[in-house]
Amino acid sequence: MKIIVSIKQVPDTSGKVAVNPDGTLNRASMQTITNPDDMNALEAALKVKDATGCKVIVVTMGPAPAAGMLREALAMGADEAYLVSAREFGGSDTYATSQILAAAINTIGVEKDDVVMCGRQAIDGDTAQVGPQIAEKLHLPQVTYAADIQKDGDTITVKRMLEDGYMTIKVQTPCLITCIKELNEPRYMSVGGVFEAYSKPLTTFDYNSLKDDPLIDATTIGLKGSPTNIFKSFTPPQKGAGQMLEGADKATCEKLAGILVSKHII
Ligand SMILES: Cc1cc2nc3c(=O)[nH]c(=O)nc-3n(C[C@H](O)[C@H](O)[C@H](O)COP(=O)(O)OP(=O)(O)OC[C@H]3O[C@@H](n4cnc5c(N)ncnc54)[C@H](O)[C@@H]3O)c2cc1C
Known part of the structure; x- marks a missing residue:
């Protein structure tokens, strides 16, 4: 059994967010992190590895520096890493991105017992x-929003988080699961893990490595092949400071009701 975890390098939006004059993110000037939900997906895979000894493979599509993020995943305990990187892939929208990642995963190979894991959502593309x-x-059954995963033979029981409760689903491998932060607390890299990470295999898939995969269509990848076009992007105006009313007495409540009525909220 192996688990292939798709992880994305994203700008760290918890710090200062730099925006270009045209409204796009100035990625070059921002720190990068592994997308938070993807850390939960990786932790879930590593937990299965701890229990069963299965192999964990991480894959990302991104520019060359994303290799650093893959090394961190290897230091956490993943066994192998793949960097999917080529000029032809640049500017891909979600349709093209998923096509390229599916081709990469297909090339790595998905067998009967295998699981593909993703984060639910990237904090930049969202x-x-x-x-x-x-x-x-990949024609795989999928379960999204996984808040708990239990594996029993070739059946996986997933607790999906919904807005107002949970749904429990049984799915057979091979399958794809998208993970959310409620699933677990990602582990830290260990010092030994950091040393080991540099002797673990990290393979780069360029365009030539994937071009013969049946899932790759040269006309539907990259910026030109992406069906989504961004006509305009902008930073929304900041909200005002708001108004605070202190106290729970009748006069304050009447004042609050008056404000809400004047704004046509009630
Ligand atoms: C016209 C257009 C041009 C674009 N150009 C660029 C660009 O030049 N550079 C750029 O960074 N973005 C670009 N984007 C954004 C890019 O399409 C998305 O960031 C990307 O497709 C992933 O979508 P998302 O971020 O919404 O991921 P989500 O769908 O929210 O991600 C869900 C999960 O999928 C997996 N995943 C997503 N992306 C990757 C990845 N790259 N590698 C591995 N796993 C992944 C992760 O597990 C993640 O948690 C462009 C978008 C459009 C529409």
């Missing part, structure tokens, strides 16, 4: 489309 799209392209 669409939550890539995981489900990879599943569609």
Whole structure:
């Protein structure tokens, strides 16, 4: 059994967010991190590895520096890493991104016992489309929003988080699961793990490595092949400071009601 975890390098938006004059993110000037939900997916995979000894493979599509993020995943305990990187892939929207990642995962190989894991959502693109799209392209059953995962033979029981409760689903391998932060607390890299990370295999898939995969269509990848076009992007105006009313007495409540009525909220 192996678990392939798709992880994305994203700008660290907890610090200062730099925006270009045209409204796009100035990625070059920002620190990068592994997308938070993807850390939960990796931790879930490593827990299965701890229990069963299975192999954990991490894969990312991104520029060359994303190799550093893959080394961190290897230091946490992953066994192998793949960096999918080529000029032809640049500017891909979610449709093209999932096509390229599906081809990479297909090339690595998905067998009967295997599981593909993704985060639910990337904190920069924010669409939550890539995981489900990879599943569609690989013809795998998918379970999204996993808050708990239990493996029993070739059946996996997933507790899905919904807005107002949970749904429990049994799915057979091979399958794809998208993970959320409620699933676990990601581990830290160990010192030994950091040393080991540099002797673990990290393979780069360029365009030539994937171009013969049946899932790759040269006309539907990269900026030109992406069906989504961004016509305009902008930073929304900041909200005002708001108004605070102190106290729970009748006069304050009447004042609050008056404000809400004047704003047509009630
Ligand atoms: C026209 C257009 C041009 C774009 N150009 C660029 C660009 O030049 N550079 C850029 O960074 N973005 C670009 N984007 C954004 C890019 O399409 C998305 O960031 C990307 O497709 C992933 O979508 P998402 O971030 O919404 O991921 P989500 O669907 O929210 O991600 C869900 C999960 O899928 C997996 N995943 C997503 N992306 C990757 C990845 N790259 N590698 C591994 N796993 C992944 C992760 O597990 C993640 O948690 C562009 C978008 C459009 C529409």
